[in-house]
Amino acid sequence: MNPKSVIACDIGGTKTLTALIDIEGKILFKERHPTPKQSAEQIVELVSARISKLPGSQGIDKRSILGVGIGVAGTVDMENGLVVSSPHLPFKNTPLKQMIGDSLKLPVLIDNDATLAALGEQKFGIAKGIHNMVMMTIGTGIGGGIIIKGEIYRGTTGGAGEIGHMVIDVNGPEDDCGARGCLEALASGDAIGEMAGGISGEQVAQSAGKGDQNALRVLKRAGKSLGAGLANLVNIFDPEMIVLGGGVMIDDKIIIEEAKRVVAETALKPNRDTVRIVISELGEDAGLLGAAALVIEKVNGER
Numbered sequence: 001m002n003p004k005s006v007i008a009c010d011i012g013g014t015k016t017l018t019a020l021i022d023i024e025g026k027i028l029f030k031e032r033h034p035t036p037k038q039s040a041e042q043i044v045e046l047v048s049a050r051i052s053k054l055p056g057s058q059g060i061d062k063r064s065i066l067g068v069g070i071g072v073a074g075t076v077d078m079e080n081g082l083v084v085s086s087p088h089l090p091f092k093n094t095p096l097k098q099m100i101g102d103s104l105k106l107p108v109l110i111d112n113d114a115t116l117a118a119l120g121e122q123k124f125g126i127a128k129g130i131h132n133m134v135m136m137t138i139g140t141g142i143g144g145g146i147i148i149k150g151e152i153y154r155g156t157t158g159g160a161g162e163i164g165h166m167v168i169d170v171n172g173p174e175d176d177c178g179a180r181g182c183l184e185a186l187a188s189g190d191a192i193g194e195m196a197g198g199i200s201g202e203q204v205a206q207s208a209g210k211g212d213q214n215a216l217r218v219l220k221r222a223g224k225s226l227g228a229g230l231a232n233l234v235n236i237f238d239p240e241m242i243v244l245g246g247g248v249m250i251d252d253k254i255i256i257e258e259a260k261r262v263v264a265e266t267a268l269k270p271n272r273d274t275v276r277i278v279i280s281e282l283g284e285d286a287g288l289l290g291a292a293a294l295v296i297e298k299v300n301g302e303r
Contacts, residue, residue: 006295007051007068010287013088013140018050021292025124040094048103066299068106069291071113075159078111087176109294116290118145121243123293126281132239137246142184168228186225205252223255227262234267234275245280
């Protein structure tokens with residue numbers, strides 16, 4: 001086994017990915033499992049069990065591992081290793097770093113999943129070499145990561161980048177976070193399914209592909225909301241690039257074209273003329289590669 005490998009884990013609202021990654025960003029082994037939602041202990045048990053068996057059933061020589069990087073959907077206090085809260089997972093001031101570290105007897109770093117997706121794209125993906133960027137992940141919910149002058153921006157409490165919870169319509173539907181009309185309640189995969197009558201986002205996309213007019217209206221509406229959110233990001237951060245990733249909905253041309261139209265019509269100049277809005281190059285692996293990069297940077301920084 002490569003003596004310089006990292007274990008990476010991406011705990012999302014729907015699925016959990018675990019992987020073994022070398023320091024060049026090559027994924028050596030990866031698997032996925034549904035995320036249990038009953039308790040934090042169940043999630044720790046799943047993550048610990050899957051990590052301890054990577055790759056396959058042969059186990060891991062811990063002397064070959066630099067550390068474990070974990071991305072979590074929620075607000076993360078990185079310094080103290082806490083998941084402060086999560087709209088889609090049973091975490092509340094959960095000492096996830098300690099819980100998994102104690103279980104595996106390996107050094108662990110944790111951060112927000114979308115923040116790590118941004119880091120993954122900047123280190124190994126489409127944003128390589130970009131110093132000012134925003135990542136938006138659209139899946140069960142909507143997350144975000146911000147990189148300014150080449151460094152992750154986490155804010156005062158570690159809660160920066162909660163792009164999905166910017167309010168787009170104060171009279172809109174209520175989100176799991178308790179706010180009304182936030183972007184997540186208007187353009188996430190769950191929101192799209194809800195607007196279409198309680199089906200999944202994937203089913204909406206399939207119906208739209210067959211010409212279903214209601215599905216097409218739902219996707220266009222979601223795209224308009226997404227565009228409003230993107231225009232806000234363009235105006236506030238003036239980034240070189242915005243990377244869109246996460247989930248199957250981001251591949252839908254109707255949503256993307258409508259979102260870009262709104263940005264072109266409403267964002268301020270010169271910001272809107274210089275920003276590049278692109279699709280993730282790493283797909284679902286962005287968070288895993290960002291988690292690996294987090295560990296690699298930490299180890300290199302201590303040398």
